[in-house]
Amino acid sequence: MKFFIDTANLNQIKEAQDLGVLDGVTTNPSLMAKEGITGANNILKHYVDICEAVEGDVSAEVISVDFQGMVKEGEQLASLHPQIVVKIPMIKDGIKALKYFSDLNIKTNCTLIFSVGQALLAAKAGATFVSPFIGRLDDISTDGLSLISEIREIYDNYAFETEILAASIRHTMHIIDCAKIGADVMTGPLSAIMGLLKHPLTDSGLKKFLEDYKKGN
Numbered sequence: 001m002k003f004f005i006d007t008a009n010l011n012q013i014k015e016a017q018d019l020g021v022l023d024g025v026t027t028n029p030s031l032m033a034k035e036g037i038t039g040a041n042n043i044l045k046h047y048v049d050i051c052e053a054v055e056g057d058v059s060a061e062v063i064s065v066d067f068q069g070m071v072k073e074g075e076q077l078a079s080l081h082p083q084i085v086v087k088i089p090m091i092k093d094g095i096k097a098l099k100y101f102s103d104l105n106i107k108t109n110c111t112l113i114f115s116v117g118q119a120l121l122a123a124k125a126g127a128t129f130v131s132p133f134i135g136r137l138d139d140i141s142t143d144g145l146s147l148i149s150e151i152r153e154i155y156d157n158y159a160f161e162t163e164i165l166a167a168s169i170r171h172t173m174h175i176i177d178c179a180k181i182g183a184d185v186m187t188g189p190l191s192a193i194m195g196l197l198k199h200p201l202t203d204s205g206l207k208k209f210l211e212d213y214k215k216g217n
């Protein structure tokens with residue numbers, strides 16, 4: 001399972017990278033705005049800064065909603081750095097753009113996936129990743145994890161190479177549940193990743209080991 005961090009915060013990206021378990025980064029316009037990164041030039045520069053801070057894929061989202069605009073923007077984003085993955089929304093022109101970039105062997109991430117039908121269509125168009133937003137489904141009393149399971153079943157039925165990138169991960173249990181189901185990738189906040197290492201018995205066990213070591217010295 002690949003671990004991506006879902007943020008535009010460089011400090012958090014570097015902290016996850018330092019841990020040695022990071023496979024990539026996902027961003028979106030909201031995450032950029034949250035860090036105060038605004039204006040086209042600043043946003044493009046920030047993508048390059050992120051690429052230079054990590055080794056893996058870095059999803060950069062287009063803001064155009066028409067095919068020609070997505071192609072122009074996506075090509076500009078892809079030319080910024082070899083690690084860039086062009087993130088494209090699940091809309092009609094987005095499907096055309098996924099196919100266009102797939103034919104050029106440019107990596108894509110189809111975002112805002114909320115149904116199996118959308119995931120099937122994105123895979124048919126050759127998306128490298130699909131991003132089902134499980135937290136936002138949970139928010140409206142719909143089981144986000146079930147969507148991951150159903151996409152897994154369909155992709156396995158036909159050996160689609162598109163990777164399931166579980167997105168809108170809100171907490172540590174989301175990561176564990178996605179791992180059980182077989183999501184290829186998860187993208188979540190640093191807090192959810194760090195939550196994986198916590199256990200009170202580890203803390204108390206380590207404390208005792210260190211105390212006992214001191215007794216013998």
Ligand code: G3P
Nearest residue numbers: 006028135136167168187
């Ligand atoms: O990866 C998608 C993510 O950024 C959306 O997360 O928490 O805004 O639903 P959230």
